[in-house]
Amino acid sequence: MSASQLADRLARNAEAVCRHYLSAGHRAGNYWIVxxxxxxxxxxxxVRLSGPRAGRWTDAATSQYGDLLDLVRETCGLVDFxxxxxxxxxxxxxxxxxxxxxxxxxxxxGDAQTDPPVDRPAGExxxxxxxxxxPLDGTLADSYLRQRGILRASLHPALRFxxxxxxxxxxxxxTSCYPALIAxxxxxxxxxxxxxxxxxxxxxxxxxKLDDPRRALGGLLGNAVRFRFPLQGPVPVMVAGEGLxxxxxxxxxxxxxxxxxxxxxxHLAAFRLPDGCQRLYIAADADxxxxxxxxxxxxxxxxLGILPLVLSPELGDFNEDLRRLGPExxxxxxxxxxxxDDVLAFLPA
Numbered sequence: 001m002s003a004s005q006l007a008d009r010l011a012r013n014a015e016a017v018c019r020h021y022l023s024a025g026h027r028a029g030n031y032w033i034v035x036x037x038x039x040x041x042x043x044x045x046x047v048r049l050s051g052p053r054a055g056r057w058t059d060a061a062t063s064q065y066g067d068l069l070d071l072v073r074e075t076c077g078l079v080d081f082x083x084x085x086x087x088x089x090x091x092x093x094x095x096x097x098x099x100x101x102x103x104x105x106x107x108x109x110g111d112a113q114t115d116p117p118v119d120r121p122a123g124e125x126x127x128x129x130x131x132x133x134x135p136l137d138g139t140l141a142d143s144y145l146r147q148r149g150i151l152r153a154s155l156h157p158a159l160r161f162x163x164x165x166x167x168x169x170x171x172x173x174x175t176s177c178y179p180a181l182i183a184x185x186x187x188x189x190x191x192x193x194x195x196x197x198x199x200x201x202x203x204x205x206x207x208x209k210l211d212d213p214r215r216a217l218g219g220l221l222g223n224a225v226r227f228r229f230p231l232q233g234p235v236p237v238m239v240a241g242e243g244l245x246x247x248x249x250x251x252x253x254x255x256x257x258x259x260x261x262x263x264x265x266x267h268l269a270a271f272r273l274p275d276g277c278q279r280l281y282i283a284a285d286a287d288x289x290x291x292x293x294x295x296x297x298x299x300x301x302x303x304l305g306i307l308p309l310v311l312s313p314e315l316g317d318f319n320e321d322l323r324r325l326g327p328e329x330x331x332x333x334x335x336x337x338x339x340x341d342d343v344l345a346f347l348p349a
């Protein structure tokens with residue numbers, strides 16, 4: 001059964017698919033409403049349940065979209081298309097395809113049974129992909145970040161490079177491979193729960209020429225990509241933000257400050273704050289989704305007795321500030337927004 005046939009079969013059972021993989025959501029008319037592909041509560045992602053476009057979904061906060069085969073991939077944190085197809089067949093109770101080189105052996109044995117598919121947790125999928133990466137220094141991903149004004153990204157263990165990372169077009173279903181910047185998403189203990197992929201142009205011309213060159217998979221809810229974050233002990237002051245490159249831009253000029261990138265506004269609002277945090281700087285993005293994430297995280301911080309303070313860029317985000325205005329001006333702009341003790345501790349004199 002082809003990818004399009006599997007997607008069609010899933011679409012005929014769209015509500016059952018949603019109830020199974022997006023159990024935190026609910027039906028509203030002809031749609032299933034939920035927070036995101038990580039099955040968080042909310043209203044950002046909606047799946048059409050019937051009609052000619054049954055099974056098509058869109059996340060208004062992240063601009064992700066696709067069919068139910070894509071949804072299975074994202075919710076389960078799968079990497080290889082064969083694993084996505086196996087999971088879809090398992091849900092639909094379809095028989096597993098028998099490999100061609102086994103046909104003769106099975107016929108001689110008279111044995112028509114097949115082994116059940118391996119059901120790997122999403123975190124294992126993410127760790128598997130991360131194990132396939134290489135150090136960032138000197139790679140195409142390092143060059144990409146340097147073009148963005150981020151010169152010391154290779155010092156961050158959370159960032160790695162994959163020379164040929166699997167990519168599936170959400171519209172056509174066609175698969176291909178591109179080099180990619182890989183960022184590890186971790187929990188408070190440092191365990192990898194997910195990964196974020198930025199596919200890159202093989203010729204070195206920025207991101208790959210794709211409709212959605214950035215995607216995350218695995219367990220993002222409450223977790224984040226962490227920079228300079230201690231694995232043990234309290235974290236009295238830190239920065240949390242949405243975009244990976246925006247946070248890396250702040251890390252470029254704020255030496256020693258613990259920082260996290262939650263990747264989306266919804267995940268920023270749900271980030272699990274570390275023990276001992278007293279002062280939380282929230283890096284703002286100039287859009288409505290970003291404001292939603294800031295407000296959600298601020299409320300949670302205040303409820304825990306943590307002081308939330310918003311860091312605002314001069315332009316659209318901090319990477320734009322770094323590239324267009326330069327690091328010196330970014331430092332001056334941040335100095336006016338930080339507490340005096342943090343200026344002395346984390347900004348150059």
